[in-house]
Amino acid sequence: METVKIIIAGPRGRMGREAVNLVTNTEQFELVAVLDHKYDGIMLSDIEGFHSVSNVPVYTEIEKCLQETDADVLIDLTTPEAGPYHAKTALNHGVRPVVGTTGFTKEQLLELDEICKEKELGCIIAPNFAIGAVLMMKFSQMAAKYFQDIEIIEMHHDKKLDAPSGTAVKTAEMIAAVRETKIQGHPNEKETIQGARGADFDGMHIHSVRLPGLIAHQQVMFGSDGQTITIRHDSYNRASFMSGVKVAVETVMKQNTFVYGLENILD
Ligand SMILES: NC(=O)C1=CN([C@@H]2O[C@H](COP(=O)(O)OP(=O)(O)OC[C@H]3O[C@@H](n4cnc5c(N)ncnc54)[C@H](OP(=O)(O)O)[C@@H]3O)[C@@H](O)[C@H]2O)C=CC1
Numbered sequence: 733m734e735t736v737k738i739i740i741a742g743p744r745g746r747m748g749r750e751a752v753n754l755v756t757n758t759e760q761f762e763l764v765a766v767l768d769h770k771y772d773g774i775m776l777s778d779i780e781g782f783h784s785v786s787n788v789p790v791y792t793e794i795e796k797c798l799q800e801t802d803a804d805v806l807i808d809l810t811t812p813e814a815g816p817y818h819a820k821t822a823l824n825h826g827v828r829p830v831v832g833t834t835g836f837t838k839e840q841l842l843e844l845d846e847i848c849k850e851k852e853l854g855c856i857i858a859p860n861f862a863i864g865a866v867l868m869m870k871f872s873q874m875a876a877k878y879f880q881d882i883e884i885i886e887m888h889h890d891k892k893l894d895a896p897s898g899t900a901v902k903t904a905e906m907i908a909a910v911r912e913t914k915i916q917g918h919p920n921e922k923e924t925i926q927g928a929r930g931a932d933f934d935g936m937h938i939h940s941v942r943l944p945g946l947i948a949h950q951q952v953m954f955g956s957d958g959q960t961i962t963i964r965h966d967s968y969n970r971a972s973f974m975s976g977v978k979v980a981v982e983t984v985m986k987q988n989t990f991v992y993g994l995e996n997i998l999d
């Protein structure tokens with residue numbers, strides 16, 4: 733495999749730091765630049781925690797970064813505001829996005845799909861890079877064929893910007909693809925405190941828990957007459973996401989289509 737030249741957007745973040753480690757420690761990957769919204773014009777090695785990473789410039793303007801850098805892939809681990817613009821701009825410069833950032837709208841995903849078709853370029857949007865989380869979503873989709881009453885409870889650290897999580901939305905979408913719409917609970921139920929029943933997705937409910945001490949966790953509960961099943965996944969650190977990032981970078985180099993969800997590229 734030829735060396736894959738990579739830009740990382742959001743390098744100082746919790747995920748960005750892990751991604752810098754992954755890319756700089758993977759033989760066939762090369763970190764050619766990083767995109768931040770601070771520290772324009774300095775080198776990454778001048779930033780605390782990156783002293784051993786040599787020759788990687790920091791950019792704050794994506795256009796300039798893409799014009800001055802010869803890159804194959806942009807890994808985006810930023811915010812719901814910045815991520816969609818980064819992915820779109822990368823594609824318009826012939827660079828393939830691998831996006832972990834969550835909080836994209838349906839319209840933003842559709843637009844990226846359109847650009848991929850027009851440019852014949854690959855793009856992978858993965859709401860969760862952890863293989864265990866992908867299995868949790870697939871197992872939930874299997875269970876939903878037999879259990880139509882479902883509550884999704886996602887639990888994250890309290891620095892998270894988007895709710896519900898990208899994983900919870902993706903899980904609900906995968907379940908909705910196989911489950912007939914069902915409005916759950918009592919037909920006359922009333923919330924005496926707004927939000928008590930969580931968010932409604934096709935009649936399912938999604939509950940978002942935010943607490944210091946948590947990293948990324950989700951359980952999907954299924955109920956039927958006299959029985960329940962709970963399918964749960966826990967990420968205890970951000971390294972748990974990195975094997976998925978690696979697979980996504982390798983795969984995006986071989987494909988010319990838009991992919992939403994790691995389950996679509998794993999065997
Ligand atoms: N797909 C997956 O498996 C996973 C996805 N995520 C998602 O990844 C994203 C990042 O998460 P996390 O690392 O925890 O968040 P952090 O807040 O720790 O990191 C985000 C980084 O992006 C920087 N940033 C903000 N705006 C811009 C911009 N316009 N350009 C470049 N950099 C910018 C922030 O800088 P500053 O702090 O100075 O604002 C920060 O360093 C979130 O959307 C999260 O949901 C997280 C974990 C796993």
Ligand SMILES: O=C(O)C1=N[C@H](C(=O)O)C[C@H](O)C1
Pocket residue numbers: 834859860861888889892893896897898899900947948949
């Ligand atoms: O913000 C996080 O931390 C995470 N975000 C992703 C999501 O929204 O699903 C993936 C993982 O849950 C961690």
